[in-house]
Structures are given as C-alpha cells and as structure tokens.
Amino acid sequence: MMTALLDGMAQLFTLMTMITMLLGVIAGVIASAIPGFTITMAIVLTLPLTFSMPPLQGVATMLAVYVGGYSGGLISAALLGIPGTPSSVATTFDAFPMSRNGEPGRALALGIWASFFGALISAVVLIIAAPPLALIAVKLGAWEYFSLIIFAMTVVASLVGKSMLKGLMTGLLGLLIATVGSDPLMGVPRFTFDSELLANGLPFLVVLIGMFAVSQLLSEVESTSEGTRDNQACMPGRVTFHPMAALRETLSYPVNLIRSSMVGVFIGAVPGAGGSIANLLAYDQAKRASKHPEAFGTGTPEGVIASESGNSATSGGGLIPMIALGIPGSAVDAVLMASLMVHGIGVGPRLILDHGDLVYGMFMAMLLAAGMVLLVCMCSMRLFLRVTEIPKSVIVPVVLVCCVIGAFALNNRVTDVYLLLGVGVLGYILSKLDYPLAPLVLGVILGPIAETNLRRALMTDDNWMLFLTRPISLALLVLAAISILLAIRHHHRQRRIAQAA
C-alpha cells in the first residue's frame, strides 16, 4: 500500500498535473457558477481534453473539475438565490438570506470552508473504505456481480425522477443501447443493420454528451419566464471577505460539519443519489438537530455549513462503489470510469490491486483538489462572480461546439457526431416528458458488465436458481426487490396525500 501511495504521489505531484488540476478546479467552479450549466456537462466536456494525458493526470484533472464544481454552485446560490447546480438547492435557503441581510462575503466564505471540509472528510472516508471493500469485491462471482448491477439499477430507477416506471424504462433503454454493436463474448454484430454508423456500437461518451449536454442546452434556450431575479441579486462590489473568521465560525459547528459530511458520503455512495439529494438531506438533518430550528431559512450559518459540506462530500462517497466495485453511482462517476477505460484501464474490484498507484493517486488528487478549490475561491471569488453575468446566448452555441468536439475526438469519426445529434434529440424528447436520463446513462455503461456476468454465470452452471441460492446474490436481489417495493409504497403514499389535499 505504501509503495502504491508513494508511486501515486510521484505521478501526481508533477508540474503539468498540478497545472491541469488547477485549471480543472477553475473550470469546475466557473461551470457550476453558471446557472443551467451542470457539473456533469463540465466533466463531459473536459474528457476530450484529457485523451492525450497520462491516465492519472487525466483522471486527476477531471476530479479537480468535479470537486471544483461542487463548490462553484455556491456562488450563484448565495448571491443570486439561484442554485448553479441541483446540488446547491439547499444552499439558497440560508446563504441567500444571509447575503440579502448584508453579509454576502460571510455566506460565501462559510460555504467555501464547509465545502472544503466536506470534500476532505469524504476523501478520508474514501481512502479508508474503498480498499477493504475492493478486497471483498474481488471474491464476488459472476452471479453476485449480476445481482449487484440489478440492485444498482433498481435503486437508481426508484430514486431519480417522479415515476419508478419511467426510471426503469430509461434504465432498460440504456441496457438495450449497450447491446448495439458486437456481442461482448462472441463478437456477433447485433442491431447494426449493416450500417457503418452502428457497426462499432453506440459509444458511451457520445450517448452521455448527447443525453446530458445537448438535451439540457436545448431546454435552456426555451422561451420561459425566467431571469426575474436580477433586481434582487447582491452586487459583487459589496462582497467583503473575512476568511479566518469564517473558518473559526465553521469549526464552531463540528457536529453539524461531520454529520452533514457523513450524510454526503453515504448518499454519494448510494447509486443514483447524488449531491442534489445529499444537500437537502444534510440540511434537513441539521435543522432537526439544531437548538434553533426556527432560524433555518433566515440566514443561519448552520444551514449554509450543512448544505455545502453535504453536497461536497458526495464527491468522495460516489467514488467508493466505482473504485471498489466498478459500479458508478452517478453520471459523473460513469464519465470518470469511462475516462479510465479510454486509457485501457479495466475498472472493477481488481483496479486497486492491479493499478494501486493510480487509485492512491486519485485519493491524493481528491485531497489536493479540495485544497486548490479553497485557495482558488478565496483568492479570486470576485472574478468568479462575473461568470454569472455571461449570457446564455453566448454559452449555448459555444458549449454545443464543445459537445461536437467531444463526440468527434473520441474516435475521430464524423458518424459519432451524427449519432450525437440523434441521441440529443432523443434525450430532449425524454426530458420534456419527464423521463429521468441518469438511469439510461448508467444502463449504457453497466449493460456490457451485466450481460457478460449473466452469461458467464450460466456458462459455469446453467442452473438459474444459483442466483437465489448463493447468499450474497440473494441478499442483493432481495435488496433490489425492497427498493422497488419502497418506491411503490412511497408513490402510493404521495398519491393519497395529493388526493386528500
């Protein structure tokens, strides 16, 4: 372990890696400060830039964007009352009132420190939890792996969106998309219809860019009743910082900080439940435990600390299942996983055994990125405030061009760009009808793993009952059934409440 850690650090602490990480942090903060521009989009668009980098440098740069992104959403949440990303919704509850009460600098500084400690705590938990979990995971057979994927898919389908049926539909659609192209065991072409476009399958990253970036950007340009808050926004000129006072204030709520960070880590590790749930849950828990719950929503520091440490801690939590099991918990983790695959590194429980230097380098990169975010935000917050003023009329065409570059650069194929357009249109239709897109993306990346393990299990022994008689496999399938039943119960309860109302 020590050798791997030192190897990872040697690769990480090079000038070029540090520079690209710093640029990644800045890009992440800027991207998530722009309302409507999400962390997922930022990570997706960073990916093509990392193709020519060594694996650790590429992943570390993307992790920097990831960690920076969770902190950047704070800026527009605190000063404009608009969450830059869905993961900073709860930040608006107290950070914005605090800014409106004439303390925007305090709100920002508290949020930055809370984000830093959240990311730090999550990185420590990741370092402690991932290696032992991976050692257990390497002992799992094909039956357990297939059941694990079923469990992950059902949890994602039941957690995202308003309807589990729709979540399951898009998850299965993702699995179907993954079957296009060559069969993973026999190499037989499937659903290609002798078309050059489909011959190599539908590349995961093109699907991801189309689904998340193109469809989201199209939604952004609709003529909606928006932008009504400019008159309420806090002007950047009024912001004054007292970082050390904010640090002391943040540390004066140690229980809140640790509890919210642990909520973030746990939620991040659950497939499908990312920062958007973590920040609300951490905020709710802080309010329940507070001696002054009535102060929540009026600009209390407890609320800002809970929300920001909760959402930032999901970054480390999300990496636990990805590194230990090869199961990405969110679309962002799926992109990180894909970036490793682009470099020819197989992701799964053997990752930590075969590429220990890379994994420990990633752990260190998380810690380093958290420190860089702190530094960057404290030094240049006023500059980032200007970012929120960039009009959508500039952002949309520029980001669409970046999407096209990303889709093309993966395989140098124009056909992938045509595919991007098709997937973007499909994603737009699905999102307009309220179908969640995250299960689809996870389905695309988990599809080949699920199929390979199912077929391997049955090649070993064609008895289907083994899925139910092997204890871990059974436990995972029972958990999958429970997650579906809980979602159905929740749905019925919501319907009864709605009918009663």
Place this chain on the structure above:
Amino acid sequence: MKTQPTHSFDTTHSLDTGSPEGEPLVPAGRANPLAHIMLNGILVVLFGYFFLQARDLPSSMWEPLGSGSFPRLVLGLLMLINLAIIAKELRNLKGRSPGAKGQAAAWIWRHRLAFAVLGLLAGFILALPWLGFAVASFLFIMLGQWMLGAISLKQPCIKKLCIAVVIAVVFSFGADALFRDVFVISLPRGLLG
C-alpha cells in the same frame, strides 16, 4: 429575435434531467398523457421488431444463452414497462378534458428557440465534413449568437458584434488549432483541407 434572459434553473428535478421550473412539459389537457401513449406505443412496436430480429441472432454451443438472449430479455421487460405506462396514461386520459384550442400551437411557439437551435445544430453537423470544423463552427457560433439575441441586425452594436466575432473565432479556429497542434487530434478540415 428577443434577447434571452441570462438565468434559468431547475429545482424540481435531480440529476440534471428536467425542464425549467414552472414550464409545462407538454401542453395541458389531454396532451401530456397522449404524448406518453404515443411515445410508448411507438417504442412497443419498435422493441417488438427488435425482439423478432434478436431471435435470428446465433446461439452458441459453449453457453446456454447465446448472443440474442440478453437483448431479448431486456426488450421483453421494456415492452412490459411500455405497456404499463400506456395503461397508466390511459387512466389519466379518462379524467381529463380536452385543452383549449391553440394550446399546441402556443406550446410550439414557446419552444421555437429550442427548435431553431436544434435545426441550426443539425445544419452545422451535416455541413461539418465539407465545410470543415473551423468554418462550420464559426458560422454556427455567429448564427447561434444572433438567433439567441447576443447580436442584433436591426440595432447593430459594433462592440457586441466584435465580442461575438472574437468568441466565434476563439472557439472555432482557436479550438481547431488547439486540438491539431497541442492535443494532436485533427478535427475535420473540409474547405481548409
């Protein structure tokens, strides 16, 4: 074209999947369930066709499943879910009255910018191989900025036009040079061949 406001956000959906807050997903009345029924109806037919196609995929003497079984399993489940959604939306449809006349047209009008940008994107992508990345993306960014209101032909402003041109040059010719010279990835050259 009207200038678009700077900000929009969505607090109603997690994981970046939804549409902006307050915006009806489709026109009110029966349109929403009908849209679901149409989409899932089309998908059932499509998945049924794929299911039949998957039956022709070869089996293997080394394994019980073969290359067609997993897709058939997924397609079978998908069709069941599509039918369940259709059944659910049919129940929703019964309780609703038809929406007011002209709602569909109003909905399309509200989404005109999205459709226009989509059309422009399609044109950009189709023109990419023969115009080349640099020229096509320059034109796309300029037209996109005009379409979304960053520059206006009716009330031309030299400063805004200069900013728009600089942005377009940086992200077209600049990006082309960056990828070619720094990342050694050659984007389509087209006219600049």
